[in-house]
Amino acid sequence: MNTAAPVVIVGAGPAGATAALSLAEAGISSVLLDDNGAAGGQVWRTGAADLGPPLAYTDARGDELRRDLKRHGDLIDHRTGHEVVGLFPDLRLWVLEGGETVTSLHPKAIVVATGALEVFAPVPGWTRPGVYGLGGLQALMKTSRVVPDGPVVLGGAGPLLRLVAAQLASFGAEIAAVVDAAPWPSSGQVLRLASQPGLLAKGLAFEWGLLRRGIPVHRGSAIVEVAGDEEADSVLVAPVDENWRPVDGPRRRLEARVVGLGYGVRSNVELTRLAGCEHTFSASRGGWHATRNRDMETTVENLFLAGDGGGIGGVEVALAEGVIAAASVSERLGQGDRLKTKAAKARGRMVDLVRFQDALADWSGVRPGILAGSTEDTIICRCEDVTRGEIAAAVAAGYTDIGPVKMNTRAGMGLCQGRTCTPALQAIMASETGRPLAEAGLPTSRAPLRPVPLKALAQLPLDEAVE
Amino acid sequence: MKQTEIYDSAVIGGGVMGCTTALHLARGGMRVVLVERGGLCGEATGRCGGTLSLMYVPAILVPYAIRGRELWKDAPRWLGRDVGFNDRHGLDIAFTDADGETLRAEMELRAAAGAPIEIIDGNQARKIEPALSKDIVAAAHCAQDGHALSYLSGVFFHRALARAGVDIRVGTDVFGVEGGDRGFVLRTAKQSIRARRIVLAGGVWMRKMIGWFGLDVPIIGRVTQETISERMPPILASGVRVFRDISLKQAANGTVLVGGGRGSRWIEDADRETVELDPAVVNQVMMNALGSARRAVPALAVARAVRMWTGIEGIAPDNMPVIGPLPGTADVFTIGCQRSGFTAGPFMGRLLADALLGRQPEMPIFAPAFDPARLLSMAPVDRERGVPTV
Numbered sequence: 001m002n003t004a005a006p007v008v009i010v011g012a013g014p015a016g017a018t019a020a021l022s023l024a025e026a027g028i029s030s031v032l033l034d035d036n037g038a039a040g041g042q043v044w045r046t047g048a049a050d051l052g053p054p055l056a057y058t059d060a061r062g063d064e065l066r067r068d069l070k071r072h073g074d075l076i077d078h079r080t081g082h083e084v085v086g087l088f089p090d091l092r093l094w095v096l097e098g099g100e101t102v103t104s105l106h107p108k109a110i111v112v113a114t115g116a117l118e119v120f121a122p123v124p125g126w127t128r129p130g131v132y133g134l135g136g137l138q139a140l141m142k143t144s145r146v147v148p149d150g151p152v153v154l155g156g157a158g159p160l161l162r163l164v165a166a167q168l169a170s171f172g173a174e175i176a177a178v179v180d181a182a183p184w185p186s187s188g189q190v191l192r193l194a195s196q197p198g199l200l201a202k203g204l205a206f207e208w209g210l211l212r213r214g215i216p217v218h219r220g221s222a223i224v225e226v227a228g229d230e231e232a233d234s235v236l237v238a239p240v241d242e243n244w245r246p247v248d249g250p251r252r253r254l255e256a257r258v259v260g261l262g263y264g265v266r267s268n269v270e271l272t273r274l275a276g277c278e279h280t281f282s283a284s285r286g287g288w289h290a291t292r293n294r295d296m297e298t299t300v301e302n303l304f305l306a307g308d309g310g311g312i313g314g315v316e317v318a319l320a321e322g323v324i325a326a327a328s329v330s331e332r333l334g335q336g337d338r339l340k341t342k343a344a345k346a347r348g349r350m351v352d353l354v355r356f357q358d359a360l361a362d363w364s365g366v367r368p369g370i371l372a373g374s375t376e377d378t379i380i381c382r383c384e385d386v387t388r389g390e391i392a393a394a395v396a397a398g399y400t401d402i403g404p405v406k407m408n409t410r411a412g413m414g415l416c417q418g419r420t421c422t423p424a425l426q427a428i429m430a431s432e433t434g435r436p437l438a439e440a441g442l443p444t445s446r447a448p449l450r451p452v453p454l455k456a457l458a459q460l461p462l463d464e465a466v467e
Numbered sequence: 468m469k470q471t472e473i474y475d476s477a478v479i480g481g482g483v484m485g486c487t488t489a490l491h492l493a494r495g496g497m498r499v500v501l502v503e504r505g506g507l508c509g510e511a512t513g514r515c516g517g518t519l520s521l522m523y524v525p526a527i528l529v530p531y532a533i534r535g536r537e538l539w540k541d542a543p544r545w546l547g548r549d550v551g552f553n554d555r556h557g558l559d560i561a562f563t564d565a566d567g568e569t570l571r572a573e574m575e576l577r578a579a580a581g582a583p584i585e586i587i588d589g590n591q592a593r594k595i596e597p598a599l600s601k602d603i604v605a606a607a608h609c610a611q612d613g614h615a616l617s618y619l620s621g622v623f624f625h626r627a628l629a630r631a632g633v634d635i636r637v638g639t640d641v642f643g644v645e646g647g648d649r650g651f652v653l654r655t656a657k658q659s660i661r662a663r664r665i666v667l668a669g670g671v672w673m674r675k676m677i678g679w680f681g682l683d684v685p686i687i688g689r690v691t692q693e694t695i696s697e698r699m700p701p702i703l704a705s706g707v708r709v710f711r712d713i714s715l716k717q718a719a720n721g722t723v724l725v726g727g728g729r730g731s732r733w734i735e736d737a738d739r740e741t742v743e744l745d746p747a748v749v750n751q752v753m754m755n756a757l758g759s760a761r762r763a764v765p766a767l768a769v770a771r772a773v774r775m776w777t778g779i780e781g782i783a784p785d786n787m788p789v790i791g792p793l794p795g796t797a798d799v800f801t802i803g804c805q806r807s808g809f810t811a812g813p814f815m816g817r818l819l820a821d822a823l824l825g826r827q828p829e830m831p832i833f834a835p836a837f838d839p840a841r842l843l844s845m846a847p848v849d850r851e852r853g854v855p856t857v
Contacts, residue, residue, distance in 0.1 A: 086750075088746030088747075088749075088750070089746055090745075090746050090747060092746060092747065092750070104750075397625055397629070397635070397637070398635060398636065398637040398638060399506050399637055399638065400638050401505070401506075401638060403505065403506070403509070404505050404506025404507075404509055404621075404637065404638070405506075407506055407509055407513060407618065407621065408506055408507075408621055408622050408625070409622075415697075415773065417773075417774070446774045446775060446776055447774075447775060448772055448773070448774070448775070451697050451771035451772065451773045452771060452772050453768075453769070453770070453771050453772075454694075454696060454725075454757050454760065454761065454767055454768065454769075454770040454771065454772050455761065455768045455769070455770075457694075457753065457754060457757050457772055458754055458757035458758040458760070458761050
């Protein structure tokens with residue numbers, strides 16, 4: 001095991017793995033930590049080798065990435081099943097291995113590349129068995145080819161919605177309908193999306209996959225209720241306005257044994273919050289994320305951030321940022337500017353990619369009415385059973401920052417530490433106060449990010465030697 | 468409410484002391500505003516472990532702590548809600564003979580002040596709490612101990628205060644106070660607030676608040692840490708302390724809370740915005756605390772920690788509370804900075820309210836030992852030696 005690596009990269013998705021590979025190119029060794037069994041992140045997630053037919057619309061670059069990491073095994077110490085549960089402003093990390101042991105690492109530089117989390121919008125009945133996140137459904141397909149039985153209705157917005165629908169359909173799932181909160185993109189939006197013809201073509205391919213199979217897509221509509229005795233058996237679909245607020249109009253009930261919900265993704269800020277980085281809110285990049293300079297460095301010195309964790313940009317942006325972060329780390333370590341040209345090219349690509357991302361967000365990014373389908377009694381935080389009404393009452397009592405709201409309602413204080421409910425909590429606060437989403441603030445994160453055996457923390461060994 | 472309204476009392480700081488003072492002042496007929504920068508009970512009160520014990524306090528405060536603990540037990544009656552009061556026995560354990568002797572000397576002083584504390588040996592301690600380690604050589608036992616769900620206290624206080632007619636201004640940072648004889652004006656980021664009387668209940672921010680009136684007092688902050696576990700089967704039936712080290716308790720829902728730890732620090736300026744808690748120290752204290760927890764209760768080895776956090780207590784160099792009239796400006800009072808302040812807090816608030824309402828408090832509250840004036844000539848805390856514990 002290479003314990004002398006000066007750089008630790010957290011997350012082996014496109015951004016993190018690319019950073020590791022670029023560093024290796026420059027002769028710099030790194031430790032690449034990831035809680036999954038294989039590299040690729042969410043987007044290039046894979047399962048066992050003998051899964052059978054490949055997933056539709058799969059990018060072969062995931063397998064390439066995994067091969068490259070193996071080839072550079074002398075310089076890249078890729079540790080699977082390692083989850084970072086603590087990151088402190090002095091660049092110390094707590095790494096949980098196999099859920100049992102904790103190691104402390106203290107490198108010279110860190111690249112955080114922990115990607116994105118799904119955005120859920122609770123509606124009545126969303127906690128029923130049979131309701132999944134779109135990403136969760138996709139992950140089941142990717143890792144074990146599990147395809148749900150019975151009619152499936154998928155609801156939400158954004159590219160993942162149609163990708164998951166098309167992939168499920170290609171494996172024979174019965175997709176009863178896709179419910180998309182966004183309308184057809186306007187001609188202006190289409191023009192801007194066409195600035196990246198390759199990416200637009202991909203999106204159209206998903207769309208064609210649905211059309212070809214006769215899967216109805218209800219645009220400008222949202223699932224406003226999941227009904228059933230115990231498990232889900234139907235959903236109620238209502239038309240929504242441009243801010244995703246349900247409006248008058250014909251509502252339809254669709255049979256659904258499995259419901260997939262997802263309103264796009266947001267940056268995973270758990271580690272950057274823990275490290276004390278400054279964060280900013282940017283509606284076109286999925287909301288809150290750590291602030292970075294053009295070298296991908298956060299406001300904490302020698303802590304770099306690449307990929308969706310620094311604002312949603314998608315896989316192409318993540319790949320470019322991985323290169324730029326690696327170049328910055330190389331320079332910072334005094335290892336020369338061998339990656340300079342590569343980084344300059346990546347920067348060039350970024351300009352257009354970010355423009356595409358803006359157009360995408362303009363069309364399908366989260367709107368203020370995202371929580372309008374919920375009612376007083378809708379559970380928002382399922383770990384602590386906190387309803388929308390309780391959160392609204394706290395806001396009415398004068399609590400307008402997310403920290404005190406959490407403390408007073410216990411929302412987001414349960415086992416998942418707000419991974420699921422934070423965006424909903426922020427949206428409710430914004431709607432109750434009438435203030436912009438950004439003003440609800442961002443919750444504090446606390447170590448350990450996942451449950452850690454007391455025994456392991458009590459016996460935390462001294463920092464692993466890092467030169 | 469009109470902006471020109473003049474309150475009878477403005478309480479600045481919404482922890483347990485400020486909330487109870489405001490509550491009883493309002494119930495006594497005063498028009499009260501409670502001004503709090505964050506949320507109610509969001510700092511030391513809500514972050515502490517909620518220990519209700521007579522085994523921490525300086526001996527002179529034992530009678531106050533006994534009454535405070537009774538009030539928590541009695542919360543449904545005066546607060547309208549049970550704050551998860553858990554009636555437990557308390558054990559303070561020592562692993563060495565030397566610690567055992569100091570423990571005995573300290574506890575005897577508290578016992579003399581009225582705490583039902585007895586010194587027992589390791590075997591007796593294990594009879595009371597079978598989960599304890601075999602390495603314990605001595606322990607103090609108190610039949611009056613336990614804990615309440617401190618993190619919920621803000622929610623419950625909020626309801627009670629609102630019902631009592633207190634104007635609650637959370638999220639309102641006070642920058643300074645002007646005026647004197649004919650009433651005060653509190654400058655805030657929102658609208659100004661006028662009041663005839665001011666109660667400073669700022670905990671660790673008391674030094675800053677007292678500074679608004681041109682005085683400087685040597686109050687500093689002590690960082691305490693808590694780590695909470697996942698829900699576990701019942702392990703601990705009592706509140707366990709390792710002498711001068713950590714506290715351990717298991718809540719009704721099964722979570723185990725480990726508080727304290729060797730190596731915690733003193734800090735001069737507790738403003739969260741300016742304090743960067745050194746992560747290396749925080750981690751070291753946590754490791755020490757969890758190490759001690761495992762040593763005291765071996766069954767905790769299988770527990771999983773889910774979260775840790777820190778809170779800051781305000782402390783005066785003599786480890787006594789800062790309660791009474793502020794010297795130099797009439798109609799300004801302080802309350803807070805009390806060791807184990809969660810236990811006695813509701814009682815101290817009631818006593819101060821009684822004094823301000825012109826009633827005879829049940830126990831002395833404007834006592835020389837609590838008087839803020841004593842701090843003016845007091846040397847700062849000796850960080851090496853710490854503060855007196857008993």
